[in-house]
Amino acid sequence: MALHHMREVGLKTIMVCLKRVVDYNVRVRPKTDGSGVQTEGLKMSINPFDEIALEEALRIRERGEASEVVVVSIGPEDCQQQLRTGLAMGADSAVLVRSDEALDPPSAARVLLNMIERLEPGLVLMGKQAIDDDCNQTGQMLATLWGRPQATFASKLELSGEVATVTREVDAGLEVIEVDLPAVVTTDLRLNEPRYVKLPDIMKAKKKPIDTVAIEDLGIDTTPAFQVLAHTAPEPRARGRMVRNVDELLAELRERGLVN
Amino acid sequence: MSKVLIIAEHNGVTLNQSTARCVSCALELAPDCIDILVLGSDCSGPASEAAGLKGVTRVRTITSEANAHPLSAVLAPQIAAVAPGYDYVLGPSTTFGKDLMPRVAALLGTGQVSDIMSVDGPRRFRRPVYAGNVIVSLEVPEGRQVVATVRTASFPAGAPGDSPVAVEETATDATIPTHTRFRELRTAGGDRPDLQTARIVVSGGRGVGGAEGFEKLYSLAGQLGAAVGASRAAVDAGYVPNELQVGQTGKIIAPELYFAFGISGAIQHLTGIKDAGTIVAVNKDPEAPIFEVADIGLSGDLFEVVSQLEEKLG
Ligand SMILES: Cc1cc2nc3c(=O)[nH]c(=O)nc-3n(C[C@H](O)[C@H](O)[C@H](O)COP(=O)(O)OP(=O)(O)OC[C@H]3O[C@@H](n4cnc5c(N)ncnc54)[C@H](O)[C@@H]3O)c2cc1C
Numbered sequence: 007m008a009l010h011h012m013r014e015v016g017l018k019t020i021m022v023c024l025k026r027v028v029d030y031n032v033r034v035r036p037k038t039d040g041s042g043v044q045t046e047g048l049k050m051s052i053n054p055f056d057e058i059a060l061e062e063a064l065r066i067r068e069r070g071e072a073s074e075v076v077v078v079s080i081g082p083e084d085c086q087q088q089l090r091t092g093l094a095m096g097a098d099s100a101v102l103v104r105s106d107e108a109l110d111p112p113s114a115a116r117v118l119l120n121m122i123e124r125l126e127p128g129l130v131l132m133g134k135q136a137i138d139d140d141c142n143q144t145g146q147m148l149a150t151l152w153g154r155p156q157a158t159f160a161s162k163l164e165l166s167g168e169v170a171t172v173t174r175e176v177d178a179g180l181e182v183i184e185v186d187l188p189a190v191v192t193t194d195l196r197l198n199e200p201r202y203v204k205l206p207d208i209m210k211a212k213k214k215p216i217d218t219v220a221i222e223d224l225g226i227d228t229t230p231a232f233q234v235l236a237h238t239a240p241e242p243r244a245r246g247r248m249v250r251n252v253d254e255l256l257a258e259l260r261e262r263g264l265v266n
Numbered sequence: 267m268s269k270v271l272i273i274a275e276h277n278g279v280t281l282n283q284s285t286a287r288c289v290s291c292a293l294e295l296a297p298d299c300i301d302i303l304v305l306g307s308d309c310s311g312p313a314s315e316a317a318g319l320k321g322v323t324r325v326r327t328i329t330s331e332a333n334a335h336p337l338s339a340v341l342a343p344q345i346a347a348v349a350p351g352y353d354y355v356l357g358p359s360t361t362f363g364k365d366l367m368p369r370v371a372a373l374l375g376t377g378q379v380s381d382i383m384s385v386d387g388p389r390r391f392r393r394p395v396y397a398g399n400v401i402v403s404l405e406v407p408e409g410r411q412v413v414a415t416v417r418t419a420s421f422p423a424g425a426p427g428d429s430p431v432a433v434e435e436t437a438t439d440a441t442i443p444t445h446t447r448f449r450e451l452r453t454a455g456g457d458r459p460d461l462q463t464a465r466i467v468v469s470g471g472r473g474v475g476g477a478e479g480f481e482k483l484y485s486l487a488g489q490l491g492a493a494v495g496a497s498r499a500a501v502d503a504g505y506v507p508n509e510l511q512v513g514q515t516g517k518i519i520a521p522e523l524y525f526a527f528g529i530s531g532a533i534q535h536l537t538g539i540k541d542a543g544t545i546v547a548v549n550k551d552p553e554a555p556i557f558e559v560a561d562i563g564l565s566g567d568l569f570e571v572v573s574q575l576e577e578k579l580g
C-alpha cells in the first residue's frame with residue numbers, strides 16, 4: 007500500500023466561497039441616476055472575510071486534516087481573477103458559476119447548494135458577510151437548505167473526527183459551540199491572518215484548473231426576493247468644529263448638556 | 267389585517283433592549299397586531315418585560331430545555347412553525363438576530379431584508395450597503411412574507427405600555443436537531459454599562475497603544491458613567507476583547523456622546539457611529555479623517571487630553 011494511503015486524512019474536500027467585491031479601501035458612490043453603484047474601473051478583490059475562509063481551509067489541509075480545497079465563485083467572467091488569486095494562495099481547484107446578474111443571498115445559497123451536491127464537501131467555509139451588500143445571510147441560508155449546522159462569526163475552528171468546535175464572536179463575548187460535520191462555518195476577522203501570495207505561486211496557479219459552469223445550465227431559480235428601487239448617498243453629517251484645548255471642549259460639551 | 271412577529275433577544279433573565287427597538291420599527295408598519303415570541307428554558311423574566319412594552323398585542327413563549335441557549339439551528343424550526351399567518355417576522359440586527367433570522371427566512375422560503383434603517387411604507391424599506399456609503403431602497407413584492415433584521419441604532423427603545431399584555435405558552439411540533447450543541451459563553455462583562463445602550467461611549471483605537479492605555483479610558487468612562495468601545499485595530503492588537511469592536515463588522519451604536527481617542531476614522535469604523543448624537547475626536551494627527559465627521563475635534567495627545575478631562579470633570 008502506498009504511503010499516502012496510510013496517512014489519515016479527516017475530510018476529503020473543503021469548499022470555500024469567494025465573492026468578488028470592490029476592494030475595502032475604495033469608497034464607492036451611487037450612480038447619479040440611482041440605478042446602482044459606480045463600480046467601473048474600481049479595484050476589485052476577494053471579499054476579505056472569504057480570504058480568511060480560504061486561509062483557514064489551507065491551514066486545515068496543511069495540518070493533514072483535509073485533502074483538497076476547492077474555491078467557488080458566482081459572478082461574471084472577471085471572477086477568474088479572484089479565483090486565480092485563490093489558487094495562487096494554495097487552493098487545489100476552482101469553479102466559476104458564470105452569472106452576469108448579481109444574485110441575492112437566497113439565490114446564491116441555492117447555487118452554492120448545487121455546488122455542494124457536486125463536490126460533496128465535509129466542510130464549507132465562507133465569509134460572515136460580503137462587504138458590498140453587507141447582508142450577512144448566505145452562509146446561514148446555505149446551511150439551512152442543506153439541512154446542516156451553521157457556526158457563524160468564527161474566530162477559532164478545531165476539527166476532531168466528525169465534529170467541529172467553533173468559537174464565535176458574539177455581542178456578549180465569545181461563544182463556543184460544537185457542530186457535527188458536514189457543516190457551514192462563516193468567518194470573522196480574527197480567525198487568522200491570510201498569507202501573501204508569492205510570485206512563483208502565481209505562476210504555478212496558472213496551471214491549476216478552473217471549471218466554468220453557466221448559471222443557466224443549473225436550472226436554478228434566481229428571481230430576486232425583493233425589488234431594488236434606488237441607490238442613494240447617505241445623509242452627510244454636518245462638519246463640526248475644532249477646539250484648541252480641553253477647556254474649550256468641556257465648554258462645548260456643557261453647552262450641549264452632555265456632561266456636568 | 268397585517269401581523270408582526272418579533273423574536274425576542276434575551277439572556278434567560280432579562281430582555282435585551284434590541285427587542286424594544288424592533289417594536290419601534292414594527293409600529294411604523296402600522297400593523298393590526300404585534301406579537302413577541304420568547305424562546306427559552308425559562309421565559310418568565312423576558313416574557314414579562316416584553317409584555318410591558320407599548321404597542322405589543324401579545325407575548326408568546328416556547329419553553330423547552332432545548333432553548334436554554336440561543337442556537338439558531340434549534341430555534342429556527344420552532345419559529346418557522348409559528349410564523350405562518352404573520353406578514354412580518356422581525357429580529358434585531360445583533361449577532362443573535364444576524365445568525366438566526368436568515369435560517370428562519372430560508373425555512374420559510376423567503377428572502378431577508380438585513381438591517382432595516384427606515385420604513386418607507388408597508389413593503390418599502392431602506393438599508394445600508396457598502397459600509398454605509400450607499401443606502402438602498404427596496405420593496406418586497408405583495409404576498410411575500412417579510413423576514414427582516416432591524417438595525418437597532420436606527421430605532422428608539424420605546425416606552426413602557428399602560429398595562430402588561432397576556433403571555434401565552436405556545437406548542438409546536440417542530441423537529442429539533444441535535445447536530446448543534448452549546449459548550450460555553452465567555453464574557454468579560456462585569457458591571458460596566460452596555461456598549462449598545464450606553465448614553466456615553468469612550469472609544470479607543472490603535473493610538474491608545476496597549477491594554478494599559480485602555481485602563482486610562484476605562485477610568486474616564488467610569489467617571490462619565492460611559493461604556494468603552496474600540497476600533498478593530500485595537501481589538502486585533504489584543505488591547506481589549508472582541509465584543510468592544512464598533513463598526514461595519516462590529517457593533518453599530520447610537521450614543522448621545524461618542525469619544526474617539528486615537529482612532530483614524532476608517533469608513534468601516536465610521537459606519538458604526540454615524541447615528542451618534544455628538545462625536546468628539548481626539549487625534550494627534552490634525553489631518554486624520556475622523557475630523558471630517560467629528561462634531562468637535564481636538565488635535566493633540568490623547569493621554570494628555572484624557573488626564574485633563576478626568577481632572578476637570580472630577
Ligand atoms: C472587512 C473589514 C471590516 C472592518 N471592520 C471594522 C470595524 O467593524 N470596526 C473598525 O473599527 N474597523 C474595521 N476595519 C478596519 C478599518 O479599516 C481600520 O483599519 C481600523 O478602523 C483602524 O483602526 P484605528 O483607527 O484604531 O487605527 P489606525 O488607523 O492605525 O489609527 C490610529 C490613530 O491614532 C492616532 N494616534 C496615535 N497615537 C496617538 C496619541 N498618542 N494621541 C492621539 N492620537 C494618536 C494616529 O494619528 C492615528 O490616526 C475593517 C476592515 C476590513 C477590511
Ligand SMILES: Nc1ncnc2c1ncn2[C@@H]1O[C@H](COP(=O)(O)O)[C@@H](O)[C@H]1O
Nearest residue numbers: 023024080132133135136141142143144
Ligand atoms: N456571488 C458569490 N460568490 C461566492 N460566494 C458568495 C457569493 N455571494 C455570497 N457569497 C458568500 O457568502 C458570504 C456572505 O455573503 P452575504 O450574505 O451576501 O453577506 C460571502 O462572504 C461569501 O463567502
